[in-house]
Amino acid sequence: xxxxxxxxxxxxxxxxxxxxxxxxxxxxxxxxxxxxxxxxxxxxxxxxxxxxxxxxxxxxxxxxxxxxxxxxxxxxxxxxxxxxxxxxxxxxxxxxxxxxxxxxxxxxxxxxxxxxxxxxxxxxxxxxxxxxxxxxxxxxxxxxxxxxxxxxxxxxxxxxxxxxxxxxxxxxxxxxxxxxxxxxxxxxxxxxxxxxxxxxxxxxxxxxxxxxxxxxxxxxxxxxxxxxxxxxxxxxxxxxxxxx
Numbered sequence: 001x002x003x004x005x006x007x008x009x010x011x012x013x014x015x016x017x018x019x020x021x022x023x024x025x026x027x028x029x030x031x032x033x034x035x036x037x038x039x040x041x042x043x044x045x046x047x048x049x050x051x052x053x054x055x056x057x058x059x060x061x062x063x064x065x066x067x068x069x070x071x072x073x074x075x076x077x078x079x080x081x082x083x084x085x086x087x088x089x090x091x092x093x094x095x096x097x098x099x100x101x102x103x104x105x106x107x108x109x110x111x112x113x114x115x116x117x118x119x120x121x122x123x124x125x126x127x128x129x130x131x132x133x134x135x136x137x138x139x140x141x142x143x144x145x146x147x148x149x150x151x152x153x154x155x156x157x158x159x160x161x162x163x164x165x166x167x168x169x170x171x172x173x174x175x176x177x178x179x180x181x182x183x184x185x186x187x188x189x190x191x192x193x194x195x196x197x198x199x200x201x202x203x204x205x206x207x208x209x210x211x212x213x214x215x216x217x218x219x220x221x222x223x224x225x226x227x228x229x230x231x232x233x234x235x236x237x238x239x240x241x242x243x244x
Contacts, residue, residue, distance in 0.1 A: 002160060004104040006032040007149060008069045008112040010124065013039045017116060019049030019057065020146030026053035028153035029160075033060040034069040034110070049146075066112065066124050067183060074107040074176035075100070075219075078120050078128035079148055081141045088131040089217060096132045097155040105164065107176055111152055116145050126209055127179065129216040173223040185225055186212065192232045195239060 007025055012018050018041055022033055033056050035041060041062070050057055063069050070076050077096050078088075091099065100109050112128060114120035119142075125131065134143060134151050143151070177185075190208055193199035199207055220228065 002029050002031065002104075004106075004108050005030060005100060005156065006034055006069075006073070006108065006110050007153070008034040008036060008066070008110050009038070009145070010036040010066055010112065010120065011039065011115050012041070012145065013116055015040050015043035015046040016049040017145045018043075018060075019046035019051075019053075020144075021113075021149040022046070022050045022053040022056040022060070024146050024150035024153050026050075026056050027150070028157035030153055030156070031056060031059065033057070035060055035062045036066050036069050037064055038062065066127055067179070070110045070112070070127065071180035072108055072178050073110045074178055075103045075109045075130075076112060076128045076179060077110070077130050077132050078112045078114075078125050079132045079134070079152065080114065080119055080125065081133065081136070081143065088125060088213060089129070090131045090133055093132060093134055093152050093155040094159075096130065096152070097159040099130075100156060101159045102165070103176075113145060113148060122209070126212045127183070129219065174221045177220055177222060177225045181225060182215065185229060186215075188229060188232050192235055196235065 007021065007030060009018060009021060012021075012035065015038070018035065018038060025031065025033060042057070046057055047054060061069070077091070077100065096111075100111075103109050111132070112120065112124070114124065120128075132152065134148060136143065186208070189211065190199065193207075194201055
């Protein structure tokens with residue numbers, strides 16, 4: 001289960017925070033670190049703050065976008081200190097750990113942390129199934145990045161030490177859909193909605209964000225996403241026939 005859990009840091013500005021996060025991960029038996037466009041990495045400060053967790057840093061995967069970092073994950077949790085205007089399904093660290101434990105038995109899960117100053121953007125949160133909020137002082141709610149990683153890593157460590165409830169084997173058609181597959185579906189869906197004049201690309205408002213939230217709650221499996229893609233293709237075929 002530990003091997004199916006990754007920590008993703010988005011555009012971290014200070015390399016020392018990357019090292020401190022790696023140390024927090026190593027303390028709690030987490031190994032897989034993904035870095036999305038770090039501002040200054042690799043850097044000596046990262047290895048100094050890692051305090052011996054060099055293997056986590058040496059094996060870190062550096063990518064250009066959050067989409068790349070979570071492409072093969074079936075579940076994504078975004079850590080955020082800010083509540084959003086459009087509410088997202090939310091868990092406490094302890095609740096999130098229990099869900100991650102179950103999912104990580106069969107597929108990859110990502111815990112995503114945003115920039116030190118501004119956190120995750122709404123567009124990045126849109127790629128997450130759930131928001132994780134660490135309860136803290138309302139007047140001073142923003143945690144240091146490595147501290148936030150430590151809190152969530154600790155909750156995971158505690159839960160993963162407990163006996164595992166057996167998960168029934170599922171058919172390939174019933175496996176959860178990866179984020180890469182979901183993003184391709186969302187792109188197709190948006191294209192069709194524009195074609196049928198349901199979505200105005202000049203004034204999209206929050207339609208696609210709401211649809212992301214809806215599908216993230218549903219978490220369709222492989223068979224279901226194939227049905228949905230088939231419906232979109234049928235709509236396009238019908239429109240082509242009418243335009244001849």
